[in-house]
Amino acid sequence: MTDLAIGLWSFPALMALIFLRVPIGLAMFLTGLAGLWLVTGGNVVALSRLKNETYSTFSSYSLSIIPMFLLMGHFATLGGMSQALFRAAEGFLGHRRGGVAMAAVGACAGFGAICGSSLATAATMGRVALPELRRYGYDGGFSTATLAAGGTLGILIPPSVVLVIYAILTEQNIAKLFLAAFVPGLLAALGYVIAISIYVRRNPAAAGTREAIPMGERFRLLAAVWPVLVVFVAVVGGIYGGIFTPTEGAAVGALGTGLIALVNGGLTGRTLIESFMVTAKSTAMIFFIVLGAGIYNGFLALTQVPQEMSQWVVTQGFAPVTVLVVILVFYLVFGCLMDSLSMILLTIPIFFPVVAALDFGMTAEHVAIWFGILVLIVVEVGLITPPVGMNLFVINAMDRGTPMLQTYRAVIYFVGSDIVRVAILVAFPAITLFLL
Secondary structure, eight states: OOHHHHHHHHHHHHHHHHHTTOOHHHHHHHHHHHHHHHHTTSSTHHHHHHHHHHHHHHTOGGGGHHHHHHHHHHHHHHTTHHHHHHHHHHHHHTTSTTHHHHHHHHHHHHHHTTOOOHHHHHHHHHHHHHHHHHHTTOOHHHHHHHHHHHHTHHHHSSSOHHHHHHHHHHTOOHHHHHHHHHHHHHHHHHHHHHHHHHHHHHOGGGOOOOOOOOHHHHHHHHHTTHHHHHHHIIIIIHHHTTSSOHHHHHHHHHHHHHHHHHHTTOOOHHHHHHHHHHHHHHHHHHHHHHHHHHHHHHHHHHHTHHHHHHHHHHHHTOOHHHHHHHHHHHHHHHTTTSOHHHHHHHHHHHHHHHHHTSOOSSOHHHHHHHHHHHHHHHHHHGGGSTTSOHHHHHHHTTOTTSOHHHHHHHHHHHHHHHHHHHHHHHHOTHHHHTTO
16 A cells, blocks of 8 residues: 555544544544554654654744633633623623623623633633523523624634644744734624624514613723723734734733732632643643644655645646635534644645645735635634534533524524625635735
């Protein structure tokens, strides 16, 4: 069997392990190690690669940004920032039809600016907003679908852990990727608000109403979100202003949210240790997936699978947009089965050379950034796409009284909004790139 054939057969072997519930990081690690053993004829090269890959992966300075952003999200929760964001948004929107749901989306967008995880955003805002939605008579399926969709904003609006990984894999500028994600993130929030508006007009009984509060009270609630604005401006503004690197910015953000949590009384000796432990566990999980992907992708590179695939696509004469759409559909389907980080680590080394070889009429850097944002959006859509959307299960677990089928019916409106947004960004790359 040729090296290329071994590389191609590794895909069904990897999928088989994943469907057998082997953790994705371990599945990639074992498949890559076994593939290296076969390709090199069973000599010590595979074990040598294991040693070298482990050192080169975990000695990367860029990876240190991940635990800092994760810790920042935990401190933000302890500091009560999620509650402040939701109350402020609810004060301005809550009296409108579907307004409390719109406020939940707005709060998710704000919390996403200081938390780089979709699942963490969905879980945090679910605890804050779900009781309020039920209190004002919002349908269970509509409430859970709204919060699941809003949670996806956590990874799109900078900072984003997945964008950091994408930048490392494709050797792109992290700050530019954050900047490019900003407008698509705002479009996502706007699209979800429109989806809510359409849903409550088609299903008037799905959303209750609440009385408007005085304007003075609204501005008092708005003033309470100043810590979020300070942290966001300090981190993002500092990065774009050249004051510090993204890694340093993440450290500043973690320190800032930690101080705010301390002042607000949420950070104690016990919660500090818990935050460190949770961050360490999450970081270890991410890093092991990164290591597994490194071993597997190193094996694929040795078999020439990415290069052969790229060359084959170019010689077929397919239109670049056609190839891009097929890749995005692939991400949409498999995003329902795998988490976004695993999808990025597994597929980018394969698909990125294909996309980079096509002529979209842009510079190589712009193509890489545009493609990264599109992939991130489509993978996140998979988190709310039935039947296996992970965000749907996270939120539905908080509301056991709501049948999952009701959540599925309501979330279709948000999925439709995402598909329209992806189509717009594919047709008009300048929307993503004009801030660069």
